Amino acid sequence: MTIAPDELERQPASLADRAYAALTDRLIMLEIPPMAPIDDVAVAESLGVGRTPVREALKRLEIDRLVVSYPRRGTFATGVDITDLAYISEIRVQLEPVAARRAAEKSGDAARAKLAELAETIRTNDVHTLARDELMHWDMRVHRAFYRAAGNPHLEDTLVRYNNLATRIFCLFLDRVSHFDAHIGEHAGLLEAIAAGDGARAATLARDHVTGFEKAIRAIL
Known part of the structure; x- marks a missing residue:
């Protein structure tokens, strides 16, 4: 991939x-x-x-x-404190939909084409063949791509910072997370909504993705 x-x-x-x-x-x-x-x-x-x-x-x-x-x-x-998950998610659930909507409504044709290409790559590749590190790098890449496409550097920097912290927690529990392919698959729908210029759907999918992540981690604990 x-x-x-x-x-x-x-x-x-x-x-x-x-x-x-x-x-x-x-x-x-x-x-x-x-x-x-x-x-x-x-x-x-x-x-x-x-x-x-x-x-x-x-x-x-x-x-x-x-x-x-x-x-x-x-x-x-720093240590990884699972109690931070709620604080991190509280911020991400507000800001990730903003970035997704902005990317859908304000990014140019070239950026949307790149996001559509990323979505197609997800659709056509088998995530089960990817190693742990490859999966996590792919997850981070998708998020950074639509943060950048949102066109707000302050929003981008903030989201990258909190996504880094969330990803660190994810890595700690990755071997115990079930249906990781579905988590990656959600990226395709989100990127396709952004590429199509559907801000409302992109925002909803971004919010669902963040809340789904928190639920998946809490189900393990």
């Missing part, structure tokens, strides 16, 4: 952006486990950048609530 990068994906523009993107991915996918210490020297070496870009990235990640720094102790990945 692949599609070439396009204008609906934000590309790192600096070394600090590159470090931020790489660390965000490692933290979300739990490659850096919750509460694990983060060695900025080791990270810099692994990314082939200096310590300054890594430190800049860590400052941004602290704002994102993905890392926490303690004086004289260092920087650590």
Whole structure:
């Protein structure tokens, strides 16, 4: 399930952006486990950048609530607190429909065509063949695509931040989530509604997707 990068994906523009993107991915996918210490020297070496870009990235990640720094102790990945799920969902259930509606009503023909292409890719590929990390990266890509298509950078930044936190929780329980193919399948309908310019349906599907995610996680607990 692949599609070439396009204008609906934000590309790192600096070394600090590159470090931020790489660390965000490692933290979300739990490659850096919750509460694990983060060695900025080791990270810099692994990314082939200096310590300054890594430190800049860590400052941004602290704002994102993905890392926490303690004086004289260092920087650590934040813990995953399931009680945060309700708080995160409370925000997403309000803002994701706004982004979906805006994308449907305000994005241009090129953006809608890309979203339709993403939807078609979902329809024609078997999600059961994808590995865990591929599934989660696909899930994030779909969300980021319609956030970007909404055309509001402040809304986009906010939603990316909370989707990152939600995805981190998802990764923690992914092996126990049933019917993940249905979760991915919901993306196709949402993207198709946006591509068709149906703002009302897109907003409804976005809201249902967020509430469905929370219910799926709570059913496991």
